[in-house]
Amino acid sequence: MVDDTRVHSARRYNYWLGGKDNFAVDRESGDMIAAAFPGVRITARENRGFLRRAVTHLAAEAGVRQFLDIGTGLPTADNTHEVAQRVAPSSRVVYVDNDPMVLVHARALLTSTPEGRTHYLEADLRTPEKILADPEVLDVLDLDRPVALMLVAVLHFVRDDAEAREIVRTLVDALPSGSYLALSHATTDFTDAEGRARYLSMIDAGQVDAYPRTAADLALILEGLEVLEPGFVAVSEWRPDDDGPRPDAGDVAIYGVLARKP
Template sequence: MTDPGGLERIDTSVAHPARRYNYWLGGKDNFAADRESGDAIAKIYPAIRTTALENRAFLRRAVEYLAKEAGIRQFLDVGTGIPTADNTHEVAQSIAPESRIVYVDNDPIVLTHARALLSSTPQGATAYIDADLRDPGTILADESARRTLNFDEPIALMLIAIVHFLFDEHHPRETVRRLVDALPSGSYVVMTHGTSDFVDPVLRAHGEAEIRAGRLRVDAVPRSKSELAVFFEGLDIVEPGIVPIVEWRNPVPEEDRPPLADAAMYGVVARVP
């Protein structure tokens, strides 16, 4: 018997980043392993839920910028996550109904929810493909992606809270560059990435000790601002540059924003020359 939704591939005993993120955002599409992993990380870094919410707010602002100011009408969103409020296509199509979006994820639950919940405007289009960021060739060759997006016209590559799941052995810079190199001039790359640059040294040391002791399993690698900058060599970084997500074109007054340590991620938008 075939499994068109891929649900037989779900291992509920192992935490998945998309389902754990859903848990942090207050969603219900997660399992015990996801909640246990989420709680373990929250014990070390209590502000993780604030980080998740601020990351989502950055996504909304970045898509608004691309649709309103940069005139982008095509989006390739890799690492979609389980649908929640203000998804890429909802923000883009609220501004430009003709916008076209391809979502990419490797979790069958994400794809099942996406196909059921993420409907396009009549003028635009959405597609959902089962692929992994670590295999950019599959993403770029997918027939559905090629039908939905015109790779001769500018595309925004959305890498929201996904690249930090690539360890050095996954060759993250080369992986991202392969996707970027497939984009035409005038395209954009949007990325958020976890960092320990703002984390209290004592808290960081405690977390590292928990990892060494085997009490905390971490499937992501934080990177510094200089390490993140390597991904954008040769691209034109949009102002205000590589900055904490709470500082990127945020209309919320500074005094009303969470501290940087409570939203420990960088955000950046860059144009392909």
């Protein structure tokens, strides 16, 4: 059931990206956060740029042909399978999201090339074992071959550090060596003390639900994986593909990281 009385992160993010698939509650929440943090629309845009560049790298340079994209979001430009299949039409992508509205749109819009496959699963990141045991997921993805796990702007909705670590460990353990994790994650590492205090007070008031982590927190979550160059940087600084001016990392406030399972 699609609930239009409760804010949903996918719809609010769609609003920040200039999309139309959102309700009044999502716009109100989006405007309130944007009033306190005017950079948030930049964050959304830059985060999409990271996703595009990371998938392009994975498909073109690393030769990855399978993607497990958890926290899909509402379809927009350059969705994971479009970017991957542009490089390699045989790429297979499983999209997972816990918002039923995302899945309705995804089924309609995220259609595969004839050579590749796409699949959509309504499931929660917090129950990774269910995702990994789903027969259709296992029909699309061969877990004996490298998979790129995409956790792009979703892990920060899991507040508890131990739970976040366990989720990533469960998912990564199921994938073979040579698999990758593309992660983007909210942070206040680039924010000044006043902005950080403001952000934390909005979390306490239940006005934002993206819990920031530091680079050190994320390094613990990624323990056992090789973090590839350039390491932990704002998504906008992650292997930019043009020389244009880039926004201030403090406005972006979200890390982009690519790691490989040895």
